[in-house]
Amino acid sequence: MPEGHTIHRLARDHAAVLVGRQVRVSSPQGRFAEAALLLDRRRLTDVEAWGKHLYYHFGRGHLVHVHLGLAGRFDTWTARPAPAPLASVRLRLDTGAVAVDLRGPAACELVTPADREALLARLGPDLLRADADPERAWARVSRSRAPIGVLLLDQSVMAGVGNVYRAEALFATRLHPAREGRTLARAEFDRLWATLRDMLERGVRDNRIVTYAPGRAHRGPTREGERTWIYGRDACRVCDGPVERVASGARDVYVCPRCQARP
DNA sequence: ATACCATGAACAG
DNA sequence: TGTTCCTGGTATC
Numbered sequence: 001m002p003e004g005h006t007i008h009r010l011a012r013d014h015a016a017v018l019v020g021r022q023v024r025v026s027s028p029q030g031r032f033a034e035a036a037l038l039l040d041r042r043r044l045t046d047v048e049a050w051g052k053h054l055y056y057h058f059g060r061g062h063l064v065h066v067h068l069g070l071a072g073r074f075d076t077w078t079a080r081p082a083p084a085p086l087a088s089v090r091l092r093l094d095t096g097a098v099a100v101d102l103r104g105p106a107a108c109e110l111v112t113p114a115d116r117e118a119l120l121a122r123l124g125p126d127l128l129r130a131d132a133d134p135e136r137a138w139a140r141v142s143r144s145r146a147p148i149g150v151l152l153l154d155q156s157v158m159a160g161v162g163n164v165y166r167a168e169a170l171f172a173t174r175l176h177p178a179r180e181g182r183t184l185a186r187a188e189f190d191r192l193w194a195t196l197r198d199m200l201e202r203g204v205r206d207n208r209i210v211t212y213a214p215g216r217a218h219r220g221p222t223r224e225g226e227r228t229w230i231y232g233r234d235a236c237r238v239c240d241g242p243v244e245r246v247a248s249g250a251r252d253v254y255v256c257p258r259c260q261a262r263p
Numbered sequence: 264a265t266a267c268c269a270t271g272a273a274c275a276g
Numbered sequence: 277t278g279t280t281c282c283t284g285g286t287a288t289c
Binding site: 001068069107155162250 | 270272
């Protein structure tokens with residue numbers, strides 16, 4: 001279940017084994033069959049991540065856009081021969097040495113460079129890109145009457161944050177998700193931005209979500225075996241009080257009403 | 264066997 | 277705001 005860290009890690013891992021290779025492209029499930037036929041035996045030239053989106057570059061203006069959505073996942077097979085794909089495999093890329101299977105994506109489509117540009121234009125700065133510009137996000141947040149909890153999941157404000165990192169970063173910075181964006185002080189926004197970047201970067205490094213306690217945004221987790229501080233919990237790990245689960249936009253966010261001051 | 268749920272997001276109205 | 281889609285794991289009957 002993917003947030004930005006999963007996507008960027010996939011891009012890195014897939015690039016390492018697929019780029020520069022001729023790949024067999026197939027769609028056992030069938031819904032990508034026509035495009036697979038077109039791309040089969042071509043050389044993959046690049047794999048890119050932007051927020052939660054992936055692009056597989058096949059040259060000649062042919063790109064495969066993948067978005068995992070909620071249910072999508074990739075599996076990698078290094079055993080030879082690769083096992084027969086499950087019937088639900090939308091896309092298999094096989095170099096002969098490694099095969100990757102994609103199942104359950106929200107998007108797996110053949111697109112043009114212009115399509116890619118149009119989609120990227122809709123995305124806010126990608127927190128996992130070194131050149132991500134916080135000013136663009138601040139311009140949106142500081143003018144918005146929407147709650148910060150909603151703004152963090154809006155991929156046009158900033159790209160890469162999902163429901164777990166939203167809850168964790170707000171908790172780590174002690175911000176209540178209901179705070180209107182325009183009420184955030186610049187310093188609060190800066191702490192939130194830095195915390196999100198740090199958490200997501202760690203997610204790429206570890207290939208899993210591991211978050212931080214409030215006030216320790218850059219010091220790592222303080223308890224072994226625990227990956228989150230607020231998401232999905234019943235009791236707050238800081239004050240031991242009850243954690244609230246409340247709707248914020250289309251999804252629920254977890255909040256500690258004692259640690260995160262209500263607006 | 265069925266229902267519900269999930270780290271997502273587009274779309275209708 | 278509500279509905280829909282994707283897949284599969286877990287809970288419930």
